[in-house]
Amino acid sequence: MALFVMIIRKMVQNKWLVSSLFFGMLMTVALVGTMPIYSEAILSRMLVKDLETSQTESAVYPGSHWSVINFFDQSEQKRRALLARLDGFMQTQAAPGFGIPVEELVTERRTKSVTFSFEESARNDPKRSKPSTSLRSFTDFAKHIKLTDGRMPSDKPVNGVYETLVTERALTNFKIVLDTVLVLEDPKIKGTVKIKPVGVFVKKEDDDPYFRDPLLSDLGNSFIVTDALFQSEFTAQGKIPVSSSGWFFVLDYTKMELRNVQSFLDTNKLIKNTLTASVGRYQADFKVPALHTIESYFARATKLRTLMWSLNVPVLIMLGFYMFMVSNLIVDRQRNEIAVLRSRGAARWQIVASFAVEGLLLSAAALALGPPIGLKLTEVLGASNGFLEFVQRARMPVHLNSDAYLYGALAAAASFLMTLIPALLATRVTIVGHKQQLARFNKTPLWHKAFLDVLTLGIAIYGLYTFRTKLKDIQKLGLNVDDLRIDPLQFVVPALFVVGAGLLLLRVYPYALRLVYWIGRKWWPPSLYATLIQVGRSNSQYQFLMVFLILTIAIGVFSAGAARTLNNNTEDRIRYANGADVVLESEWPNDKPPPAPAGPQGAIAAPAAPVPSVVHYLEPPFDPYMKLPGVEAAAKVFVKPEASFYVGEANGSATLIGIDSDDFGRTAWFPERLLPYPLYDYLNLIASDSRAVLISRTLAEQRKVKPGDTIYAGWGETDKQPFLVYGVIDYFPTFNPNPPLGSIDAADEQSKDNAPMLIVGHLSRMQLQLGLEPYQVWLKLKPGTTTEELYQGIAKSDLNVTRIVNTRADLVKAKNDPFLMALNGVLTLGFIISILISFVGFLLYWVLSLKGRTLQNGILRAVGLSLRQLVSMLALEQLLTSGVAILIGVFVGNLASRLYVPNFQIAFNPSSLVPPFQVVFKAIDFLRLYSTVGIMLLIGIGILSYMLSRIRVHQALKLGED
Known part of the structure; x- marks a missing residue:
């Protein structure tokens, strides 16, 4: 208990340092x-978005689960049970097991298929085969x-x-x-069963989503009875054998989250x-x-987790460095005490144990408070729309889960170990060694040694x-990202580069400082002279702070560049794939010829009229x-x-x-960086000759075509x-020159000439000599125009539009x-x-530095330096x-x-990425x-200047005498 009280008192004496260390642990x-x-x-939102996309593309409600059983030779009693x-x-069991709200549970019953005839015998046609039908029921059908x-x-x-x-x-059919009485006929029917349709x-x-078939086409050969009637007459009494039973769950898939995906799969x-x-x-x-x-979602989830961890590695390295720096400051203030204890017989483990108890207290408090703070930070991240950009967006479903505390515990343990390293190193030094170290301020840092x-x-x-080599293979062979194993540590190397480059420049910096001192040693004023001497002779004291600032600024610059690059490239x-705004x-x-009309279900469709080899079109206005x-x-x-061509x-x-x-040059979107000259120069090149065409470089290289050659094309x-070939281009709006995924076999030389090819010519010549066929209409919208206005204009016009590509909606x-x-979100956080x-x-470093130099600053004031000169020195x-x-951090970043940053294109498919990543x-x-x-530096300097102004010369000198 006495040891614990002593540790608490020590923490109170160093409250600012301890608070700073706790803040680092907490963050x-x-x-x-x-x-x-x-x-x-984010994975929950991704899953819901994927499900919404699948619903849009397939017109099938993705939150449904349909299961059905069929009966053949089971007894009535066994079927009923x-x-x-x-x-x-x-x-x-099933309904609660899905883990998401069940909107509907539709139980469907169907009798075996039976024939029927009219009760009025006069209406029965002996020459016509009797139609067959079945009776069906659905729970809550009337609603x-x-x-x-x-x-x-x-x-x-x-x-x-x-x-x-x-x-x-x-x-x-x-x-x-309505109200026609029909008699059902089948050997297995008990007695006479009559039905009468009374409602449509x-x-x-x-x-x-209650209906499995949105068009109700599966009900076109059935009669629907109430669920109560089916249960009492057919399920319970077996007047007509039940042939199948189905259960259709309508689930609210918008409530599906990562935590209940496994419940859904287990219940299925x-x-x-x-x-x-x-x-x-x-x-x-x-x-x-x-x-x-969901199956494709798990693969995307793995990639997303890897990406998030990779993005956080530089920040984690910086936090580790911060905690090591603060722990080192705490230990430095107690090195004399540690050395005295060691010289008086205290064991190393006893000294380390006192620091360990202090670290355990801080780690436990950080673990208790950290995950809830992380929850609040996550809510803010959902509004990120770019690097340090926030917008109003629907709230993400965030929960404080067990993994948050597990990961937090691992982080707290790592922080705890990080704080013990300086203590372990300090206990190796005796009182003699400590006094020797005090006399050697300019020792070489460990990382330089x-x-x-x-x-x-x-x-x-x-x-x-290695990454660039693999990336070239992916792009050259038209491979998917998963086809080549990309080490996730590839995303860690930027942090290693920042650390290595920063330390290398700090190795050179003292020599640059000496050069500045030597150049102006005869002209420097006293304040500048003293500052150069102070920084030059005590350079090792500033190493931790400088490395720390380099890491912070470089990571910030890297984060800004990565976020802006990925957003812009996306x-x-x-824009390139679509070609224009609309x-x-x-x-x-x-x-x-028109398509053949659809006949009754089950009937043989009438043969469609043969399509002529050439379809003649009439161009609308x-x-x-x-x-x-x-x-x-x-x-x-x-x-x-799929136009065909030949040349030679x-x-x-x-x-x-x-x-x-x-018109194309005014309308199309195309970045200037993709071609040696602007796109309109190429368009002007072919404008004067109706025979002129531009060809892609893939065609020129694969078929050995050059400007001036004649190429024959058609379909x-x-x-x-x-x-006539006038020019060769690498890119053109909507054209992707990269080989399609999986189209190239590395062992097959012929397959390597499989890159897409392009021919661009005049529309008027193609329509006149090759044929008139429908074309696309590309639109460029005025700034401020909303797509709603455009859609309303299309609806009011007589344009028979069948497809719209909206670039703004895609963005x-x-x-x-x-x-x-x-x-x-991760980069911003x-x-x-x-x-x-x-x-x-x-702030912590410089506050402690000023406190440690109180006597020196007091003497400088006593010998005549004004407060303004002291502030200028600072x-x-x-x-x-x-x-x-900061300058080094900007350069390194x-x-x-x-x-x-180009490494992040691995998040896409690099082989299909056009325009090239930039x-x-x-x-x-x-x-x-x-x-x-x-702002951070100005606030810091303001606080330090205020501290300098509070120095009393007589107190500083009295402190020196003591």
Whole structure:
């Protein structure tokens, strides 16, 4: 107990240092705790987005789960018992087991298929085969339909007749009207069963997920009875054998999160096992639309976790360095006490134990408070729209999970060990060794002795080389990212480069400082002279602070560059792939025969009329496109993907694009950096000759074509027409010159000439000599125009638009992509924490430095230096240490960004990435960064200046005498 009290008193005496150390521990635990919290939140959003996308593409509600069993030779008693047991299982075990709200549990029953005849014998046609049908029931059916004719059926037989509902299609198929009595016929029917359709229904809501088939086409050959009637007459009494029973779950997939995905999968597996064990493997069927999405989701989740950890590694290294620096400051203030204790017989473990108890107290407090703070930080991250950019966005589903405390515990343990290292090193020194160290201020730091700067730089450069080599293989061979094993440590090498480059420049810095001192040693004023002497002779004292600031600034610059680069490259990729702000496709009048009408279900479809070899089209007017609201420019763009060509003895297929060069240049989006000259120069090149074409470099290299050659191109049965090659281009809007994924076999030389090829020519010549076919209309919108205005204009016009590509909508979708959200959020959080830690470390270091130099500053004041001169000395000292560290950090961060930010393109498919990945810097990002750092330094210097102004000369001198 006495030892514990002594430790508490020691912590109170060093409250500012201990508080700073605790703050570092707290931020470390909070940052590490955000990883599982943010991962779960962003992955949950990613899963919901993927499910929404699958619903849009397939028109199938992804939150459904359909399972059905079929009966063949089971007895009525066994069927009845089995249905009762499975109904209970679905309600009590399956429904709660999914882990997400169950909107509907639809139990469907179906009788065996039977034939029927009309009760009025005169209506029966002996020459016609009797139609077959089945009776079906659905739970809560009446809540989801509305009658268009007739009335609702009764739950009980009416005069021995079962009343039913039908669809309009069923009436047409069976050629009956309402209130027609039908007699069901089958050897297994007990007694006489009569049915009578009394109502026609449709869905109450078009988008109601209650119905498995949105078109109700599966009900076109059935009669619907109430669930109560089916249960009492067919399930219980067996008047018609039950042939199948299904259970259809309508789940609220928007509530699906990472934590309940496994529950969904386990429940699906449980349902499958239960049903197959009940009726056999071949008598059960299952349809779960979300399974495919969830399976692909796990692969994306793994990549996202790797990316997030990789992005956080530099910040974690910086936090570790901070804790080591603060722990070292704490130990430095107690080195004399430690040395005295060692000289008086105290064991090393006893001294280390006292520091360990202190570290345990701080680590435990950090573990208790860190994860809840991480939860609040995660909520803020959901609003990140870029680096240090925040927008109003729907709240992410964040939860404080067990993994947050597990990761926090590991971070607290690492922090605890980090704080013990300086104590362990300090206990090795006796009182004599301690006095010797005090006399040697300018000792060489450990990392310079061990050449850690050279070692880390070597590892970082080797990692960069191996990554670039693998990236070239991916792009050259058209491979997927997963085809080549990419070491996740590739994302760690930027941090190693920052550390290595920073330490290497700090190794050179003392020599630069000596050079500055030597150049002006005869002219420097006393304040500058004293400052140069102070910094030059005590350079090792500033090493920790300078390395710390270098890491903070360099990581901030790297984070800003990475976020801006990935955001801009994502936007450029979408704009390039679409070609313009809006792309429209419309239906042209033509002589193609209409499709054959669909007959009744089960009937043989009538043969469609043969499609002529050449379809003649009539071009609609183009002026209505120009008059759409908000349109600045419009262009006709004809695209023929599989056009054939030959030049000399070489031939092949290429994408043929026909344009009006003037309109195309005004409308299309294209970055200038992709070609040696601006795109409009190439368009002007071919504008003067209707035969002129541009070809892709892939075509020129693979078929040995050069400017001036004549190339013959066409499609279908039309005669190929000659065109004259005027130029060779690497890129063109919408054209991807990279080989398709998986199209190249590294062992097959011929497959390496499989890159896509392109021919760009004049639309008017193609229409005149090759054929008139529908083209796309590309639109460039005026600034400030909303897509809603454009859509309203299209709706009001007579344009028969069949497809719209909206680049703005694609950009918004990309901004909400979980990968970009995670990247922006993690980089923003890492930088904010870096700045906070940097400010605390900066202020702490200089406050302690000033307190340690109170006597020196007092003497300087006593010999005649004014407060203004002292502040100027302090400012100059800050410039030579913190200022130089910031400049080095800016330089190293920019260099690291240019070298290592391209590594992040591995998050996409590099082989299909067009335009090529390019590192992007914007002034606004650095304005935010440097203003934040500048404010931090100004506040720090202001506090230090205030402390200098509070120095009393007589107190300082009296302290020196004592």
